[in-house]
Amino acid sequence: MKKNIIITFFLCAFSLNGLFAQETFKMMFYNLLNFPLQSIPPNRIQYLETILSNYQPDIFMVCELNNESASNGILNMMQQSINTNYAGANFVLNTSDDNFGNQNDLQNMLYYDSSKFILESQTVITTIYRDFNHYRLKLNTTQQGTNPIYIDAIVCHLKASSGSENEVLRLQMINDLENYLDTLPANSNVILAGDFNMYTSSETGFVELANPSNNITFTDPANRLGSWHTNATFIDVFTQSTRTATGLGGATGGFDDRFDFILTSENMISNTDLYYVNNSYKVFGNNNNPSCFNQEINSTNCDGSDFSFSIRNALYNFSDHLPVTIELQTNQTLGINDYAFQQPIEFINGNMINSILSLKIQPEFISNQTLYVYDSIGKLIKTINTKNSIYINEDLSMLANGLYYIVLPQLNVKPLKFVISH
Known part of the structure; x- marks a missing residue:
């Protein structure tokens, strides 16, 4: 009986360690x-x-x-x-x-x-x-x-x-x-x-x-x-x-x-x-x-x-x-959340940009979202507030040619890549 109690204790301890x-x-x-x-x-x-x-x-x-x-x-x-x-x-x-x-x-x-x-x-x-x-x-x-x-x-x-x-x-x-x-x-x-x-x-x-x-x-x-x-x-x-x-x-x-x-x-x-x-x-x-x-x-x-x-x-x-x-x-776990398998934004005219970045945001994600634009070395270049709008048109003509990333800090999704080529 005592042996069974000890085994049960260690099994519970192992399970709790996994939970927390x-x-x-x-x-x-x-x-x-x-x-x-x-x-x-x-x-x-x-x-x-x-x-x-x-x-x-x-x-x-x-x-x-x-x-x-x-x-x-x-x-x-x-x-x-x-x-x-x-x-x-x-x-x-x-x-x-x-x-x-x-x-x-x-x-x-x-x-x-x-x-x-x-x-x-x-x-x-x-x-x-x-x-x-x-x-x-x-x-x-x-x-x-x-x-x-x-x-x-x-x-x-x-x-x-x-x-x-x-x-x-x-x-x-x-x-x-x-x-x-x-x-x-x-x-x-x-x-x-x-x-x-x-x-x-x-x-x-x-x-x-x-x-x-x-x-x-x-x-x-x-x-x-x-x-x-x-x-x-x-x-x-x-x-x-x-x-x-x-x-x-x-x-x-x-x-x-x-x-x-x-x-x-x-x-x-x-x-x-x-x-x-x-x-x-x-x-x-x-x-x-x-x-x-x-x-x-x-x-x-x-x-x-x-x-x-x-x-x-x-x-x-x-x-x-x-x-x-x-x-x-x-005690929280790092990793992906429920939004990880959904892409909340998409390019309207492709990811080759001349001056205007055109995006569509899925309706379920538009509330109070902020988009961050980073350059290829990880520097924050621009912050875009969606203003609860499904469609975003942002003038990026001031940015140099090159590769950029769009990051949604509120959601755990992969950054979107786009290229500026004037």
């Missing part, structure tokens, strides 16, 4: 160190390829990206070397320094696996110094039509350097962010990733982020609060500097600071739809070796079982920062 499938997503943030204007060492993208090929993030967030050409180059490398499903958000220039500098040479950006996520929107949050960039992603699950799950990923690069004046500037930037976050639903799943340039969790800007009275309260998933600067007890979360040698750009102080973070909204620690995976917060390339304090990341002092010399050497050559990674999990 879990999907895990890998997120990475990385300060790219003035890429690609910092030209030494040459051909730095080869080292980034080594790093990303090893980790293969589902969402890749960056700062210190210089220009759109470099952004496209990274996306092309990721598509060709890692996963053809990678796509990029719309590249935008920093605007927050227009009144006092207008250099606009350090941008934020987000890349994502388009088979797992749908980019719903992106918003620039201006501050007194540098923009925050908000990317709203929807999980591409079988329940997206009835129970959609969103990630609000915000990427930032706060004012650098120590001193009370710079702390005040960082706090002002965060206050600008908090004013924007007040407009979001309080239960939003928010990720804040960036180079914070903070030396301690008691800095007023960090305290403000964790303020429990905020509409969105952030928490440190690593649970490593304190005074990080040159404090070897925090070496497990150090992210800078990978170098002591000069001539490579960036900081040269050796491994002694925690500047880079991925924070989550508090609800992501405890909710069930989308949540932080316990103990998944890692600094990529950091072997938590006490001998690494104030050393170069590719030295034998930084050896360990997690990250090999070849990975640490690529990190050393690419940037003075290390990337930060976390994992998120959902």
Whole structure:
């Protein structure tokens, strides 16, 4: 009798495990160190390829990206070397320094696996110094039509350097962010990733982020609060500097600071739809070796079982920062939904376009639909609102000749291809 009960228990456990499938997503943030204007060492993208090929993030967030050409180059490398499903958000220039500098040479950006996520929107949050960039992603699950799950990923690069004046500037930037976050639903799943340039969790800007009275309260998933600067007890979360040698750009102080973070909204620690995976917060390339304090990341002092010399050497050559990674999990299942086998839109005059894109939308799909037009490298070119109309005629005469894709983010259907030939 006892044996039968045990067998029944394991059969039930196996069945429940199948019913409640879990999907895990890998997120990475990385300060790219003035890429690609910092030209030494040459051909730095080869080292980034080594790093990303090893980790293969589902969402890749960056700062210190210089220009759109470099952004496209990274996306092309990721598509060709890692996963053809990678796509990029719309590249935008920093605007927050227009009144006092207008250099606009350090941008934020987000890349994502388009088979797992749908980019719903992106918003620039201006501050007194540098923009925050908000990317709203929807999980591409079988329940997206009835129970959609969103990630609000915000990427930032706060004012650098120590001193009370710079702390005040960082706090002002965060206050600008908090004013924007007040407009979001309080239960939003928010990720804040960036180079914070903070030396301690008691800095007023960090305290403000964790303020429990905020509409969105952030928490440190690593649970490593304190005074990080040159404090070897925090070496497990150090992210800078990978170098002591000069001539490579960036900081040269050796491994002694925690500047880079991925924070989550508090609800992501405890909710069930989308949540932080316990103990998944890692600094990529950091072997938590006490001998690494104030050393170069590719030295034998930084050896360990997690990250090999070849990975640490690529990190050393690419940037003075290390990337930060976390994992998120959902109980929903990725895949196709009920609309997957129906094509909701069709070309009226074929998919060879001179100037006018003519489409017919099936009546059951016309309500509140938005069409996105992407170019061949995954850049969002145009957004078209169907305005509840069956027939769409859109002037695309301003677009260059080439291959384009129409994507319906609300529905899980294959993109439609069309060619512009003027």
